[in-house]
Amino acid sequence: MSGKTDMGQDKKPTIVVTKNLELYEDQTARLDSLGNATYYNDLPRSDDEWLERCRGADIICTGMYGLKSEKVYELDNVFISLPFVGAEFLDRNRLKEKNITVSNSPGGNKEAVAEWIIGMMIMHFRRLPQLTRTTDLQKEEILKTATSLYNKKITILGVGHIGKQLGNICESFGMIVKYFKRGDDLIGFVKDADVI
Numbered sequence: 001m002s003g004k005t006d007m008g009q010d011k012k013p014t015i016v017v018t019k020n021l022e023l024y025e026d027q028t029a030r031l032d033s034l035g036n037a038t039y040y041n042d043l044p045r046s047d048d049e050w051l052e053r054c055r056g057a058d059i060i061c062t063g064m065y066g067l068k069s070e071k072v073y074e075l076d077n078v079f080i081s082l083p084f085v086g087a088e089f090l091d092r093n094r095l096k097e098k099n100i101t102v103s104n105s106p107g108g109n110k111e112a113v114a115e116w117i118i119g120m121m122i123m124h125f126r127r128l129p130q131l132t133r134t135t136d137l138q139k140e141e142i143l144k145t146a147t148s149l150y151n152k153k154i155t156i157l158g159v160g161h162i163g164k165q166l167g168n169i170c171e172s173f174g175m176i177v178k179y180f181k182r183g184d185d186l187i188g189f190v191k192d193a194d195v196i
Contacts, residue, residue: 012036013058018050019043021061021083035059047071054078075100085109107161114165118173121149121195150174155193 013035017023020041023031031037035058043065044050050066051074060080066072068089072080077099087104095102123129126146131137153176156163167177180189190196 014038014056015059015061016040016053016057018053018060018062019065021063031061051075072100073098079103081105083108110161110165113162114169117166118169121152125149125152151176152194153178153192154195155180155190157196 015031015035015037017031017037017039020043028037028039038057040053044053047066047069048071050062050069051071054060054062054066054075058078060075060078061083062080063083067080067082067087072090073094075098078101080100080102082102082104085104085106085108087102090102125148131142131146134142149170151174154170155178156167156170157180159167159179159181163179167179170177175195178189178193180186
């Protein structure tokens with residue numbers, strides 16, 4: 001793929017989607033408008049097959065498959081777009097040497113992470129793990145030991161994509177939401193919190 005750095009003004013980039021990323025129609029239309037796109041709907045069977053799909057592409061839209069192998073460093077002069085946040089496992093120095101730019105998706109998992117946190121809070125306050133398949137507790141005991149999220153105080157550390165999403169959901173549950181930001185007094189912010 002060497003020599004792809006100067007594509008000229010008329011040449012559209014070659015784009016490959018290495019697996020089914022469940023793209024929406026407007027997303028595939030946008031990719032098609034940007035360049036010559038090829039879409040794969042199945043997972044590569046090996047790291048070598050992943051690399052073969054990537055060869056010749058200027059822009060690679062991919063999942064995790066192939067990235068955790070050494071094959072990614074056999075590419076040159078490419079832009080890799082990831083549909084997730086964490087890419088810390090990639091060696092930045094080696095990527096730089098090969099002129100590989102990796103773009104992750106901040107906020108791409110905000111709904112999933114916020115839902116997970118809400119689920120954990122409901123499980124905790126409603127004591128669902130302890131009360132599941134319980135046959136020997138009286139109704140009064142069950143009601144006495146489980147509480148609602150309503151009016152609970154939550155301090156969210158940060159006001160990023162996930163923090164804002166979580167705060168919105170918590171407010172809809174009737175929780176009292178405070179956001180801790182850099183420079184704030186952490187001890188002061190969390191001293192009355194039911195959840196941090």
